[in-house]
Amino acid sequence: MTDTSPPFAPGDLEAEAARQDNRRRWLLSLPALIIIVCAATGPLLVMVVYSFLAPGDYGNVKWEFSTDGWVGIFLQRDIFDDTLMWADAHLSIFWRSLSLSLITTVTTLIFGVPTAWFIATQPPGRREFWLFLITVPFWTNLLVRTIAIQELLRAEGVFNNILISIGVIDTPIQLMFTNFAIAFGMTYVYLPLMVLPVYAAVDKLDFRLVEAAHDLYAGRWTAFRRVILPLIKPGIIAGSILVFIPSLGAYVTPRVLGGGKNLMFGNLIELQFGAGRNWPLGAALSLMLMAAVMVSLIWYVRVTSREQADD
Amino acid sequence: MKYLLSAASALALLATGAAAQELNIYNWGNYTNPKLIEKFEAETGIKVTVTDFDSNDTALAKVKAGGHGFDIVVPTHTYVPIWINEGLLLESRPDQMENFKNMDPAWVDVKWDPGRRYTVPWQWGTTGVVVNTKYYDGDINTSAIFLDPPEELAGKINVVPEMSDVMSLAILYHGGEPCTGDKDVLKKVRDTLVEAKKSWLGMDYGNIEKFAKEDLWAGVNWNGSSFRMRLQNDNIAYGYPREGYPVWMDVVAVLKDAQNVDEAKAFQNFIMEPENAALISEFARYANGIAGSEEFMPEDMKNAPEIVIPEELRSVGVFNETCPPDVQSIYTRIWTDLQK
Numbered sequence: 001m002t003d004t005s006p007p008f009a010p011g012d013l014e015a016e017a018a019r020q021d022n023r024r025r026w027l028l029s030l031p032a033l034i035i036i037v038c039a040a041t042g043p044l045l046v047m048v049v050y051s052f053l054a055p056g057d058y059g060n061v062k063w064e065f066s067t068d069g070w071v072g073i074f075l076q077r078d079i080f081d082d083t084l085m086w087a088d089a090h091l092s093i094f095w096r097s098l099s100l101s102l103i104t105t106v107t108t109l110i111f112g113v114p115t116a117w118f119i120a121t122q123p124p125g126r127r128e129f130w131l132f133l134i135t136v137p138f139w140t141n142l143l144v145r146t147i148a149i150q151e152l153l154r155a156e157g158v159f160n161n162i163l164i165s166i167g168v169i170d171t172p173i174q175l176m177f178t179n180f181a182i183a184f185g186m187t188y189v190y191l192p193l194m195v196l197p198v199y200a201a202v203d204k205l206d207f208r209l210v211e212a213a214h215d216l217y218a219g220r221w222t223a224f225r226r227v228i229l230p231l232i233k234p235g236i237i238a239g240s241i242l243v244f245i246p247s248l249g250a251y252v253t254p255r256v257l258g259g260g261k262n263l264m265f266g267n268l269i270e271l272q273f274g275a276g277r278n279w280p281l282g283a284a285l286s287l288m289l290m291a292a293v294m295v296s297l298i299w300y301v302r303v304t305s306r307e308q309a310d311d
Numbered sequence: 312m313k314y315l316l317s318a319a320s321a322l323a324l325l326a327t328g329a330a331a332q333e334l335n336i337y338n339w340g341n342y343t344n345p346k347l348i349e350k351f352e353a354e355t356g357i358k359v360t361v362t363d364f365d366s367n368d369t370a371l372a373k374v375k376a377g378g379h380g381f382d383i384v385v386p387t388h389t390y391v392p393i394w395i396n397e398g399l400l401l402e403s404r405p406d407q408m409e410n411f412k413n414m415d416p417a418w419v420d421v422k423w424d425p426g427r428r429y430t431v432p433w434q435w436g437t438t439g440v441v442v443n444t445k446y447y448d449g450d451i452n453t454s455a456i457f458l459d460p461p462e463e464l465a466g467k468i469n470v471v472p473e474m475s476d477v478m479s480l481a482i483l484y485h486g487g488e489p490c491t492g493d494k495d496v497l498k499k500v501r502d503t504l505v506e507a508k509k510s511w512l513g514m515d516y517g518n519i520e521k522f523a524k525e526d527l528w529a530g531v532n533w534n535g536s537s538f539r540m541r542l543q544n545d546n547i548a549y550g551y552p553r554e555g556y557p558v559w560m561d562v563v564a565v566l567k568d569a570q571n572v573d574e575a576k577a578f579q580n581f582i583m584e585p586e587n588a589a590l591i592s593e594f595a596r597y598a599n600g601i602a603g604s605e606e607f608m609p610e611d612m613k614n615a616p617e618i619v620i621p622e623e624l625r626s627v628g629v630f631n632e633t634c635p636p637d638v639q640s641i642y643t644r645i646w647t648d649l650q651k
Contacts, residue, residue, distance in 0.1 A: 057636040058393045059372055079644050080498050089651035155526045174466070176526060177513045259513025260472055263650040274368035275474045276643040277636075 051283035059277045069280030073288060090268065090285070097265035098292075100254070101247035104186040108243050111187065112194030113236065119195075120202035131199070134192050142189065146256045149185050150176060153257070177259030185257040186247055193246075194239040201235025234304060241300050245293050265289055332357040334574040337374070337381040338433075339561070340365055341517070344594030351581055357574045365516055366473065374399055374566065382569035383578060385433050388560045389475060389631045391423040403565040403576050405431045410583035418560070418600040422630070430562035431579045432600030434535065434591060437620070437628060438476040438557045440550045441532040441540065443525060451550030452624060454484040457531050458507045465510035467528035469521070472514045474646050476557050477504075477531060479631055483555030490634040492641070501645045508649060522547060535597035538617035542596075549617045551624040558628040560600065 051069045053061040076087040119130040137145060152158045153175040160172040175181055205228065213223040251266035258264075263271065269289070272282030332355075336343070340363035348359045362381065364370040367390045373379055375397065386394055394400050405411055406419075406427045414432065424430045440456040447463045455461075457468055458481060470477060479489040481504055487496035512527065519536060521527045523543035532540075537549040563582060565575040581587055588599045589607030598618055605613065612618055620628065634642065 058397060059368075059375055076644070079501075079641055080494055089647045092651050154521070154524065156524060174512070177515075255515075259469070260515045261508070261511060261513050261650065263647070267650075268647070271643070271647065273372055274366060275646070277368075277639065278643070 047283045047286060051280050051287060053280050055278045055280055057277075059273075059279065061279050066280065069278075069284040072278075072281045073284055093263050093268050094265055094288075096262065097248055097250075100182065100186065100250070100264070101244050103183055104190055104247045105240050105244045107183065107187040108191050108194040109236065109240065112191055112239060113198055115191075116195045116198035116202055116235075120199050120205070127203075131196075134195050137192065143252055143256070145189065146185055146253050149181075149188065149257060153181050153184075177257070177261065179258070181257040182254050185253045186250060189253055190243045190247060193242040197238040197242065198232060198235045201232040201238075205231050237300060237303060241296065244296060248292060249289055332571070332574055334359045334383065334571050334578055335381045336361045336383045336385070336578070337364060337370060337379070338383075338385040339363065341519075342385075342595050344590050347582075347587060347590040347594070350587065350590065351578065354581075355574075355577055357571075357577070359578075377568070380570065381566055382571045382575040383563060384566055385561050385563050387631075388421070388423045388562060389633050391430060391562060391564070392633045394564065395424075395429060399567055400429050401565040401567045401569060401572065401575075402428050403572075403579060404428055405579050405583070408576070408580040408583065410580050413583050413585055413588075413601050413603060415600050415602045421560075423633075424562070430564045431583055432588075433561045433563050433582070434595060434597035434599050435558070435560035436534045436597040437551065438471075438473075438480065438531065438533055438559065439537075439552055441522065441530055441537040442548055442550060443522070443528040443544070443546045444548050445525075445546040446528045451548055452553050453550070454480050454552040454554050454556075456529055456550065456552075457511070458484055458503050460507065460510045460529070464529040466512055467526075468511045469513045469515060469518055469527045469530035469532075470511055471516055471518075471531050471533070474642060475631055475634070476559075478642050478645070479557045479629070480531065480552065480555075483627075483629065484552070486554075489557065489629060490632045490638055492638045497641060497645065501648060504645070504649050514650070519543070533597075534617040535595050538596040538612075538615055541617070542611075551620060551628070553624060553627055555627045555629050557631045559631055 050061055052065060052067065054064045054066040054068065056062050072087065073090055074087055075084055077084055115134075119127055119134075122130060150157075154160070155172040155174075155176070157175070159175060160169075163169050164172070209227055209231070210223055213227045218226065249266045250264060251270065254264045255267060260267075265285070266289075269282050269285045272278045272285065276282070334357050336359060338361055342363075343361050348361065351357065352359055364373070367387050370384060370386060371390060371393065374381065374384060384394075391400075411427070414427070418432055418435075419427055421427075440451060440454065442451045442456060442464070444451075446467070447461055449461060456464065457470055460468055475489075478500070481500045482489055482491055482496060485496050485499045485503070487493055487500070491497070511530075518527055518530070518532070519539050522530075522532075522540045525544070532549070534549055537547065541547045541549070563579055565572065565579065569575050582591065583601055585601050585603035586607045588601035588604040592599045592604065592612065593609055596612065596615075596617070
């Protein structure tokens with residue numbers, strides 16, 4: 001009896017092809033993987049390691065294991081009577097950043113949605129022009145734009161001069177270095193990030209559906225609430241996430257417009273790496289901020305995937 | 312500010328690759344006279360790049376992290392022992408340089424660098440209070456201007472966010488010594504600062520414009536910066552708190568990992584020449600510690616109240632010290648409480 005079976009089973013050939021294919025795919029994605037590991041995961045791991053070390057005397061870290069960085073976020077000993085208590089300074093600073101982010105998100109929504117609606121309902125040729133105008137501020141550095149806002153807000157600035165000349169007030173009101181200044185600056189800086197995704201959603205909106213709603217005796221408000229809003233909701237959520245996340249770590253705008261009197265979370269982190277000389281606490285605080293961002297992203301994924309499941 | 316810093320340092324890094332003679336200086340912002348740099352470049356043919364920092368801690372953290380590409384740094388004297396102990400400075404021996412003879416003998420045997428083996432004076436000054444006298448005409452030689460502010464000034468006060476200066480002023484106000492670990496004094500200091508902050512408008516650097524345009528009326532400030540404010544607005548006056556005020560000196564040192572050591576030493580020698588030291592002062596408006604430089608200074612500096620300390624207040628100036636780490640950590644906590 002001779003063996004008549006071919007040297008390779010057809011299945012083997014397929015497996016070999018699949019293996020090669022697989023190898024090629026890995027090889028091709030290698031540059032991307034290297035970038036992800038070196039530029040994202042690697043530094044993050046350094047942060048995690050540093051957050052578990054002891055602070056060096058003049059900055060940097062001592063290579064001793066310590067959980068003080070993490071405990072220090074929430075608990076601290078009173079400077080004067082040594083009782084253990086909540087680190088209310090850190091918590092109130094975190095709350096300030098959180099509420100500022102929420103306010104920024106809401107104000108950009110209030111101004112962003114009508115703007116996006118306006119652009120999307122223009123004749124197609126003109127839309128591009130308006131979109132172009134929305135992106136113009138990105139041509140200038142953030143710091144330059146923020147300092148320019150100071151010129152609007154100062155005692156002899158544009159706002160006060162206009163208000164005085166039309167007779168609303170007699171003496172300049174304090175605008176610079178106030179919470180209003182911070183909210184104003186943040187709204188201005190992040191508004192494009194809200195307008196663009198909402199525009200994309202309104203652009204795709206099928207206006208026949210709105211007409212159908214009117215035909216079925218829906219008033220303007222009902223048509224907006226029951227037909228338009230559900231359809232542009234993904235754009236609104238995406239815009240809110242895009243605004244909320246960077247505002248949470250915002251550093252330059254609150255510092256320049258708020259006068260640096262009250263710390264934001266970003267400034268608190270900076271303090272630990274600078275004058276505070278407590279790098280482990282700074283690393284732990286940064287990771288905390290990342291966790292907060294992750295939570296809002298997970299919430300976003302959940303909400304949108306539920307939407308898709310409903311469809 | 313961070314964006315500017317990183318962009319500038321990226322440029323500085325790129326610059327080190329070229330072959331021509333170069334020097335990279337890392338100094339405080341708005342502090343280096345362009346005329347001084349031009350003169351140095353013209354005399355030596357060395358191309359100079361100046362990069363700004365906004366606080367001692369920023370400078371220290373950045374240089375410690377490495378890869379900065381700087382040759383010269385200009386820290387405040389309180390930080391010099393840290394820079395030396397951390398092994399960041401080169402012993403460039405200014406005491407053996409040609410122009411060392413010009414250094415005012417009073418500044419040679421200083422505690423932070425005895426005999427001047429590392430550092431050369433850049434400028435020295437005081438931290439006091441600044442007041443716009445149009446809005447307040449009372450006594451300004453007191454820290455009460457910002458720690459227990461008069462009603463006229465409340466809500467228009469800015470305190471520079473320089474932790475060691477502000478803590479020293481507040482501790483001296485309560486009769487303590489700078490760098491004290493005395494809990495009784497520190498408790499009073501914290502309570503006073505927290506209470507006083509309610510009448511502050513800001514805690515920010517770079518305020519010459521804002522004071523000149525009267526967005527700010529009073530605050531903690533440095534003498535030279537106050538001088539520059541007065542040149543733009545006559546109503547501005549500088550006060551030396553009689554409870555005590557910090558005296559400091561910013562110094563020029565060569566970094567241990569400098570790429571251009573000879574050029575850096577040449578610069579140290581260059582600024583000990585009275586004519587050149589005068590250029591430094593002409594721009595930033597502080598005294599400089601080089602004997603004979605007064606001759607070359609602008610006329611309006613010779614009797615300026617910001618430069619010439621009144622006789623009766625001379626003795627209450629205190630040289631800041633480098634605080635030990637445990638005391639420093641208490642100060643950071645008070646500072647965080649203040650800004651929470």
